[in-house]
Amino acid sequence: MGWSRFRSADGRHDHVSFDEVGLPGFQFIQDPIEYENRTHHTNMDVYERIQAADLKQMAVIVASFAYMTANADQLLPRKPLPKH
Numbered sequence: 001m002g003w004s005r006f007r008s009a010d011g012r013h014d015h016v017s018f019d020e021v022g023l024p025g026f027q028f029i030q031d032p033i034e035y036e037n038r039t040h041h042t043n044m045d046v047y048e049r050i051q052a053a054d055l056k057q058m059a060v061i062v063a064s065f066a067y068m069t070a071n072a073d074q075l076l077p078r079k080p081l082p083k084h
Contacts, residue, residue: 021081024077028061031054
């Protein structure tokens with residue numbers, strides 16, 4: 001499907017808050033051609049800029065992952081909680 005594993009350099013994305021409380025957190029990254037431009041997460045980041053093919057591909061990947069995870073024989077592994 002054209003995807004691979006990726007870990008961000010700073011690790012501070014939406015999934016991190018789940019990891020911090022011991023729940024599996026996931027980050028699905030697509031080809032960044034239209035992602036890290038000057039309009040991303042600004043008032044110019046509008047519906048008309050959606051890449052339909054990318055959105056469809058991501059919907060299939062996330063739905064497949066959710067289905068396979070929900071039907072797995074075992075829970076996903078958890079990271080250890082940080083020591084406070």
